[in-house]
Each structure stands twice: as C-alpha cells, then as structure tokens.
Amino acid sequence: MTDLATQGSLAAAVADWHPPTVELTRRVDPWPAAAFADLVETDPPALDDGAPLPPLWHWFLVLAHPRTSEIGEDGHPADGPFLPPIPGRRRMIAGGRFTRHRPIPFGSVLTSRSAVSAVVPRSGRTGEMLFVTVRSELTVDGDPAVAAVEEQDVVYRSEPEGTERRTMARPEGGRPEPAAAWRLRLPTDSVLLSRFSALTYNGHRIHHDVPYVTAVEGYPDLVIHGPLMALLALELPRRHAPQEQVESVSYRLSRPAFVPSPLVATGDREGDTATVAVAAEGVEPSLTAQVRLR
Structure with a gap:
C-alpha cells in the first residue's frame, strides 16, 4: 500500500488500517451477460462456452454477498475488507483501469484476487477526501497466468452525525x-x-x-x-x-x-x-x- 500523502483526520483514521487480500471464484455464466444486454437494449455477445466475456462484464460475476444484518444505513455493508474505517463514510466511484491479456471464456471458472494497492488522502474545496485503489487480478480455470488486471479508484468522504x-x-x-x-x-x-x-x-x-x-x-x-x-x-x-x-x-x-x-x-x-x-x-x-x- 502507498504511504499516506498528507496528514489530516482521514489520514489518521486509516494510519493503522491493513486490509486483507480477498479471493472470489465464480463460473462465467451467460445469464448475467444476457440480462445486461437486455438492460441496455442490445443483442448479447456470443454466449456459448468458450466465447469471450466482454471487458468489465466480470462485474456481474465476482460479487460478494454480505448478510442483510451486515448492511449499513447507506445500503452498503457497514464493514468490509476494502471499506476504510472512517466515520460517516460516503462512497463514490472515481475511475479505474482494465487491461486484458487473454480471453475470459464463458463456461470457465473465473477467480478474482483483490487487494488495496493505494490509499491517498487529499484536501480540496469541498474538504478532505480519501482515495482508495483496489487492484484485482483475474485468472481462469486455475491457470496462474493472469488473464486481466483491474484497478478501481473509490473516493470516500467523512460525514459523521452532526456534520452539515x-x-x-x-x-x-x-x-x-x-x-x-x-x-x-x-x-x-x-x-x-x-x-x-x-x-x-x-x-x-x-x-x-x-x-x-x-x-x-x-x-x-x-x-x-x-x-x-x-x-x-x-x-x-x-x-x-x-x-x-x-x-x-x-x-x-x-x-x-x-x-x-x-x-x-x-x-x-x-x-x-x-x-x-x-x-x-x-x-x-x-x-x-x-x-x-x-
């Protein structure tokens, strides 16, 4: 994880935060792909076993499923491996990168191995923000060769009770x-x-x-x-x-x-x-x- 770039309340809150590595494995099922194609009013890609999954469509597959009792006030999990321990946490996606090295076929078994790779506090005109980057390596059918790498940047703000x-x-x-x-x-x-x-x-x-x-x-x-x-x-x-x-x-x-x-x-x-x-x-x-x- 990168060193904290600035000092402030958010930097202090995550100074001792050591998020784990998380591994998820799912079969590349064609149903979510067909469902998304219908959502955006288009024909799906080829869905036969061996046909390639379009880039970023693994977002429909390697998903955590926390229990209802673990959900917080905002609808996200109240706690989780990549959620920084800051009070009154507000979350938005800030961006990301994806590189594909080889196809991820329908019918294969997809494994995602994810870890926090950067934590960067920043200050702007709207106050303090914390940028957290999660890096995921995707592999197929137990092959150690990486099929794709994704990095997702998430920005967090702290708005505890009583904040305007x-x-x-x-x-x-x-x-x-x-x-x-x-x-x-x-x-x-x-x-x-x-x-x-x-x-x-x-x-x-x-x-x-x-x-x-x-x-x-x-x-x-x-x-x-x-x-x-x-x-x-x-x-x-x-x-x-x-x-x-x-x-x-x-x-x-x-x-x-x-x-x-x-x-x-x-x-x-x-x-x-x-x-x-x-x-x-x-x-x-x-x-x-x-x-x-x-």
Whole structure:
C-alpha cells in the first residue's frame, strides 16, 4: 500500500488500517451477460462456452454477498475488507483501469484476487477526501497466468452525525451534443437503476431511495451508477468495431449524473485508440475514457 500523502483526520483514521487480500471464484455464466444486454437494449455477445466475456462484464460475476444484518444505513455493508474505517463514510466511484491479456471464456471458472494497492488522502474545496485503489487480478480455470488486471479508484468522504450536509443542484442543460462517429443514447429512470443494482448486487440507497439521496446525501435525485456509465462507454466499440478486441480501458468519473436524464455516449477513433465520453443529455460529461483496441 502507498504511504499516506498528507496528514489530516482521514489520514489518521486509516494510519493503522491493513486490509486483507480477498479471493472470489465464480463460473462465467451467460445469464448475467444476457440480462445486461437486455438492460441496455442490445443483442448479447456470443454466449456459448468458450466465447469471450466482454471487458468489465466480470462485474456481474465476482460479487460478494454480505448478510442483510451486515448492511449499513447507506445500503452498503457497514464493514468490509476494502471499506476504510472512517466515520460517516460516503462512497463514490472515481475511475479505474482494465487491461486484458487473454480471453475470459464463458463456461470457465473465473477467480478474482483483490487487494488495496493505494490509499491517498487529499484536501480540496469541498474538504478532505480519501482515495482508495483496489487492484484485482483475474485468472481462469486455475491457470496462474493472469488473464486481466483491474484497478478501481473509490473516493470516500467523512460525514459523521452532526456534520452539515452538503447539497448539489441538478446541472443545467443546454450543452449541444458533440459531433462524434460513435453515438449511443440510453433513457434512464428508477426502474433501470433498480435493475442494474440487482444485476450487480448493489444496495447503495443513492440509486433507489429518493428521500435518502436528497435528505441525507444531498443530491437532487437518484444517482446513475458510475459502473453503468463505464460499461456504456465500452458498448461503443463493442457495437461499432465488433471484429476488434478491447485491449485496455482507462476511465475517469468527474461528476454524478441523475435520473431522469438520458445518458449519451459518444466516441471517436484514431488508429487503435478510441476516446469516449458519457454524459447526461445536455450536460458536460460525467465519464471520459480512453479505449485501446487490438
């Protein structure tokens, strides 16, 4: 784990935190892949045994399943191997990276071995934040050769009882859609978010509980999942360059998006690199990504 970069209350809270390595194993079943394809209104990939799983679709497979008694007030587990011990924890995905070295086939047995690789406290105009990076190595059928490596950056804030709640207004629309060779539009509502939460076993209340998300977390409406936007970004090369493989993707989430705004994914390709953005319709992008094709 990296050394703490700054000193502050969050740095002090995690100074003695030593998260473990976690291993999860699941069969690469075609049902979640077919379900996600239906969620985003597209044809699924080939689902026969031996066909490759699209990049990041392992998010539907290697999932922890904590007991109901272990769930906290925000819908996430109250404690967990990668959840930092800070009071009044608030959590958002900040970005990530994924590199594929060899296919992950349907019908195989997928193992994910994950550990915290970095803990970085930062201070900004909104206060202290803690960035936690979880690195996962994916292997197939017991082969020690790594099939893929994922890093996910999660940002945490501390808002213990009595803290003045921050609020966020809905962004103003009116931004014209950029010209792009690749384009995809997905309407959003609470049903879409609930189905995606079910598919990823995500109980976070910011995605399904309007009184909670507005009164407690200070958002104007239900928050669209960051992972859904990352997967939507990768739908562009999957649909527009189907004969090529995604070798790697790096994405960054800079602002939340809210229902009922449709999501618009746009992308352009130059050589073996595609630049992609996902935004609520008429608003600056929430997610930007670089996708390497092979």
